[in-house]
Amino acid sequence: MHPVRVRFAPSPTGALHIGGVRTALYNYLLARKTNGTMILRIEDTDQTRFVPGAEEYIMKSLEWVGIKIDEGAAQGGPHAPYRQSERKAIYKQYAQKLIDEGNAYYAFDSEEELEAMRNRLKATGSSLQQYSATTRMMMANSLTLSESEVAQKLAAGSPYVIRLKVPDSEEIELSDLIRGEVKVHSSQIDDKVLMKSDGMPTYHLANVVDDYLMQITHVIRGEEWLPSAPLHVLLYRFLGWEKQMPQFAHLPLLLKPDGNGKLSKRDADKAGFPLFPLNWTDPNTGELSKGFRESGYLPDALINFLAFLGWNPGTEQEIFSIQELIDSFTVERIGKAGARFDILKAQWFNQQYLKARTNDELAVYLLEALPPNLCSKEKAAKICGMLKERVTFTHDFATQARFLFEAPTVYDPQVISKKWNDDAVNVLTAFSEALKKLTNPTAEVIKTTLEQVTTSLNIGTGKILQALRVAVTGAGSGPDLMLSMEILGSQEVITRIQRAITTIKKI
RNA sequence: GGUCCGUUCGUCUAGGGGUUAGGACAUCAGAUUUUCAUUCUGGUAACACGGGUUCGAUUCCCGUACGGACUACCA
Numbered sequence A: 001m002h003p004v005r006v007r008f009a010p011s012p013t014g015a016l017h018i019g020g021v022r023t024a025l026y027n028y029l030l031a032r033k034t035n036g037t038m039i040l041r042i043e044d045t046d047q048t049r050f051v052p053g054a055e056e057y058i059m060k061s062l063e064w065v066g067i068k069i070d071e072g073a074a075q076g077g078p079h080a081p082y083r084q085s086e087r088k089a090i091y092k093q094y095a096q097k098l099i100d101e102g103n104a105y106y107a108f109d110s111e112e113e114l115e116a117m118r119n120r121l122k123a124t125g126s127s128l129q130q131y132s133a134t135t136r137m138m139m140a141n142s143l144t145l146s147e148s149e150v151a152q153k154l155a156a157g158s159p160y161v162i163r164l165k166v167p168d169s170e171e172i173e174l175s176d177l178i179r180g181e182v183k184v185h186s187s188q189i190d191d192k193v194l195m196k197s198d199g200m201p202t203y204h205l206a207n208v209v210d211d212y213l214m215q216i217t218h219v220i221r222g223e224e225w226l227p228s229a230p231l232h233v234l235l236y237r238f239l240g241w242e243k244q245m246p247q248f249a250h251l252p253l254l255l256k257p258d259g260n261g262k263l264s265k266r267d268a269d270k271a272g273f274p275l276f277p278l279n280w281t282d283p284n285t286g287e288l289s290k291g292f293r294e295s296g297y298l299p300d301a302l303i304n305f306l307a308f309l310g311w312n313p314g315t316e317q318e319i320f321s322i323q324e325l326i327d328s329f330t331v332e333r334i335g336k337a338g339a340r341f342d343i344l345k346a347q348w349f350n351q352q353y354l355k356a357r358t359n360d361e362l363a364v365y366l367l368e369a370l371p372p373n374l375c376s377k378e379k380a381a382k383i384c385g386m387l388k389e390r391v392t393f394t395h396d397f398a399t400q401a402r403f404l405f406e407a408p409t410v411y412d413p414q415v416i417s418k419k420w421n422d423d424a425v426n427v428l429t430a431f432s433e434a435l436k437k438l439t440n441p442t443a444e445v446i447k448t449t450l451e452q453v454t455t456s457l458n459i460g461t462g463k464i465l466q467a468l469r470v471a472v473t474g475a476g477s478g479p480d481l482m483l484s485m486e487i488l489g490s491q492e493v494i495t496r497i498q499r500a501i502t503t504i505k506k507i
Numbered sequence B: 001g002g003u004c005c006g007u008u009c010g011u012c013u014a015g016g017g018g019u020u021a022g023g024a025c026a027u028c029a030g031a032u033u034u035u036c037a038u039u040c041u042g043g044u045a046a047c048a049c050g051g052g053u054u055c056g057a058u059u060c061c062c063g064u065a066c067g068g069a070c071u072a073c074c075a
Helices: A018-033 A054-065 A084-100 A110-125 A147-156 A202-215 A223-238 A263-269 A299-308 A322-328 A343-356 A359-367 A377-390 A398-404 A413-419 A422-436 A443-457 A461-473 A480-489 A490-506
Strands: A006-008 A037-040 A104-107 A160-162 A170-178 A182-184 A193-195 A219-222 A246-250
Touching: A006 A018, A018 A037, A018 A054, A018 A219, A018 A299, A018 A322, A037 A054, A054 A299, A084 A104, A084 A160, A084 A202, A104 A147, A104 A422, A147 A223, A160 A413, A160 A490, A170 A246, A182 A223, A182 A322, A193 A202, A202 A223, A219 A223, A223 A246, A223 A322, A299 A322, A299 A343, A343 A422, A359 A377, A359 A398, A377 A480, A398 A480, A413 A461, A422 A443, A422 A461, A422 A490, A443 A461, A443 A480, A461 A480, A461 A490, A480 A490
Parallel strands: A006 A037, A219 A246
Antiparallel strands: A104 A160, A160 A193, A170 A182
């Protein structure tokens, strides 16, 4: 396949939704697979929805998940600027071309007039309440007004928009890589606003102009754009760019985990999982939205999970590195139906990736949760090695390792009532005595020591193991006890056993 | 309402005119681990419905139902 030029084009109106991350991912995979170019274009044409920090957030998020941008607002490139607000003059020029050639027109209607038009149409029982071929001649625009009236209004600075003059009766065909041929009749499309009264273009114009100018070969975007894709085809045609029109691929939506509909923040909050890559605090409301990173997910696990929501390689392999995804990705294997977001599956992926990390890599997650200088790197790596089979999230290391740094203050009452008895106390007493004779014993040595004690007292090791565990850790279950005691050190183990014997007696 | 898109186990999905409809997550049972977790083995579980076409349809066609997206001077 020839090198593609693809773009991810978010608008900086808030945190980057996980669905957006998947769109970016599919674009990225295709770019890398074909040795093509990945472009990040900031679509900030809506000044009213601008949110400070959102653009930086998007960039940081993509960086975290490992999607590297070749051309974009931050890295520049041959088609700079990559921020639409900085390309205002460019759009204006093409809007003018459309007007000059009779494919667009000025419209001066106020909001109230538009509202009145829609109500009028509604009252007649019309199925469409649109500014279109059937209604445009009843409105205030350069089609109905005389040339001098229009010139006068323009000169007087009356607010206006530029609308596309959609042909009234024509079948518009478009070919989608995922859905095949899609046909829409032009009567269903309204005379979309191309330039807003503030001088900014709308998405429709800006997107077509930029995709052409930036030589985009494939437009991979969410399914919500499918209904307006025929409009974009029209725009390419009127601008004389039909031969250079990119190929379209409209991705299936990410759906709510239960019930139906597009996945939203509400659903995520309700089900208690994040919906954004990184933590995000809304500058206006101060509301904090949890990120996958802060919730303990690994970026490559998240990417693997996301890649499989709407795409699959056709083999039985489930775990894919980003490079493997790049190698096996094809748009042909993208599905058509929306995919439910199943956080349990994401957790499983995370667990698999955590297990595959080296102990040294994992040590970072433990260390960052601990007070400085409490634990050496080597010790942290050892602890993580012991714990890695039992964790789902990065923060699990710290919570599960807690007993190694803090002696228990409470003891699991269930274990005590079932397993704490004279035999246990006898073994523990003798065991701690035996430990005193050892220096830095390994798990192996500790184990044989314990077995020697139990055999000499003629008590099964299994009978008292739970008691030992509860004495040392406070809990009835946990990681390998012998290894835990090795890490704790014999002195600490002795102290804990003795404390347990005296405190539990009182209960 | 209209337009467009979609529909295989609970979920993500493979498959495709004749298959014991395959895998993964979840779930259940057993084994291992003298705990829990991990791991292993096994089980339950799906072609939305109705018509065609055909010797045969889950697969192709048409409807119906259901679901979704869109229907802004938002993207």
